[in-house]
Amino acid sequence: MPPASPLARLAKKVEESGRNAEHRPAKDFDGIALRLLNDVRAGVTLRNRQLKDAAWCLWTTTPALADTKDVMNGVLSQLVSADSARPFRTLASSFMTSYSNEMPGRLDAAATLAKLSNKWGGPWGELHKKFRLFDLDVGPRLLADAVIEQDKPAPDILKEAGLGAMNAQSGYAKAVTAALLDRLATSRAHDHLTRLDRIKRYAMTEGGRPIYNDLLPNLIEALLRPFSQEKIEKAIRDAFLKVVLMLLGDPRLKPGNWAFVPAPLRELVQRWLTEQSLRQFLDIVDRIADDSMWSYRRAFWEGVYNKGLIDEAWVAFGPDGTRLARSVFGSNAEFARLEAEGRQVEAGHAVLLLRIGDGVVADWSHNGKCNIWSDASERSAPKLFRRSYGSDEIRIHKGAGNFETSTKLSQMHMASQTYSWQSKVAERLYAMTGVRLQQRDYRYR
Template sequence: MPLKAALEDLRTFRSFRFDAPKQLATEAAASAIRPPTESVEVRAPPDLDEIAERIRRALIAGLSPYSSDMLRAPWCVWDGVSPLADEPELLDRYLRLVEALSRKSHFRRLAGAYAVRFPEDSKTLQAVAECLARLAPKFTGAWSAAHQSFRIFDAAEAPARVASAAIVRQLSPSELLSIEGIGNLAAEAGLAEAAFAAGLRHIAAAEMQPAHRLEAVSSWCGKRKGGAPFERHRGLVADALVLPHAGNMPEKPIRDRMLAFLLGKFGDPRTRQAKWSPMNCTNVVKRWLIEQSLRQFLDVVDEIALERHWKYRRAFWTSVYDRNLISDACVIFDRAGAARARRMFDGETPYSIWSKGGSKPIERGHSCLLLRIGNGLVAEWSHNGRCNIWHDAQDPSAPELHSESYMSNDVMAPASDRRWTRRAYNHVAPDGYSWQSKVADEIFALTNTRIMQSEYTVR
């Protein structure tokens, strides 16, 4: 092969080429050296209002405030009785003075107040951010490096950039900034809170499997027990986990884990409505909980029930759920049933227990499924118990759902009277669909929706 052709052949194969490094080793080593840690003053001085008044008088007079007051002036921007943010003209004078003096101490103090407060709803945040962004290239140190890495002084972009980097490195926003040299920025600082919210929006928008999303949300919320790191963003926590899967229910095991996480953080939405008021996913979570209660009852009792009887009940109540006719549900277990539920279901799942008393003795393993259907209420007993139906949940004899405990009489419908309609059916002739057709008629009376026999036929 001619030399010219051989050289051309070598040039076309990357494995035979030598590429000069894009960054010299000395440059890489230099960039790996982190700037020294900078402390953040996390509390406003006790005499803040006096300082603010002196600064205000000086700025109005066209004078530079005392040096000691200039160091504390950043706290006067958003804090105190009369913050500078309420007087845009004075704030503008102060920011122009900070730029004109161009001192690192002023820059660092203002950057600290900016990160600690970061009031996203304030019109002045952008003005302070722009001032800091212009000053950052003039100084070395952690704040300037953080701006170069994350555009930290771009008020619109900083939360998302910090969140993205923190998620990739599996850190909280405050941990990320601490590693970058901003030492004692509190976990609850305003910028950390904004980044926390941005991270949840990122997780919500990302394409991922339910198990991975649960891991991401759980990791992002940290190890804190109960509630979210920032309570006013608890709606974002629940929505980021649930809403991406609202139209396609996750598999039962991961769904149970999701519910365990949410109930551990925020309680049961059926009994703690105020806690769940910021969530857009509440109705989805309630539907998941209804399915879980139904599954608890059916699966737990299934271990001890006669299959030739129980398969008919499973088919019937599953068909009612599939028609979306159940608006609420809960299960009552004895100790044996509760132990089975804990063994079969991942995490803590909500259920009630039997208490002593009542005319009907509670046998071992006895359970009861309470369902709100239309305006009425159903108490479906396991074993040889009956299906009890109250046509009006306001009936004084009807049980309340989600009580901590029930006596047997609480979930047994008495005979009808002139005002209240009540029914109770034995589970006779299940293979002939006798009791099922009667209960289906009652459900039709409650909902005006007919469950057809073909929907609950056992095949």
């Protein structure tokens, strides 16, 4: 049998020191708190048993002794002078069980516990020595380091160390989780999927929600901050997007949910979503389009994206594309429905909507046309990120052939092998952006 870990040995010592020190006994502590409040105010010296009761009455009773500063100071002063370690152990248990950043007297109680842990030693003393548990600026960070090193959630590590009174909802475990997320947010490690796994296991429920709702900003930072300007594989981006969108929704559809997220991180997600929407269209149409020239169209739009011209992207699918997109990209993937209006929409039809420069592009799959409005503010130009589109509102010219004015272009996808339509669309994009696409940028290889 392998030797017990240091934490396991420490847990055994805590058990041997007496479990009653870790759990509040069943008493009328509200009544006890009222009597102790009067005794401390009257200057009565409390016996050890009363000091243990006073420790349980600091934060969770009515009245709570810590709400009255002179009473709190009186209790702590008598705890320091006690001739037994038992009141100290009870104070430690009460403090860790009740811990929150808002608890009154938090810093004074922590300072007292740090002093007494040096005086009395024992399991709590060892815990403070190992993790500086009662140094509230350092303790949560050291425990966060232990979480990463041992690959276990903070409550599990604390339980192994004998803190059976603490659970995942403890305020101290929350402080450790905040420190952990902050540590992961500044990590320079490139194993992003391991980081994602740790975030999900340490800070999220099995249902994909934060364990602590008010740590949602820390959670988003830990998910996104390490990416910075690094180029990330599509599969990794999609894995992180799935979690982020589950937490906050799509920023294109629910911008209010993202108000607290720093602008650089919002912009990062917007870029990822733009690429994902483009990929949704290209990958799904790859599967449903009966078009021998489709490879040329895919090469063209990938070239436009790689040139940095696409600011935003959105997709509208007919019934076939909708079913396939849900299957391929999951139930959280966002896109619009394409609905018949004026003429029949085939089940496999899809439309790629792009914001490029000051204009909007609506490129239809199959035998549909590429429609370009040079001015997105024009009344007839479609708006991105709607939930559904009628077929007529995302096309310029319904008749046969091409249609062109100074502000609109409706171009058939003809003669792809000679790059005829591509050069025509590229010229219109140049007029809109000032960036010229060369044929090598979109040549099919």
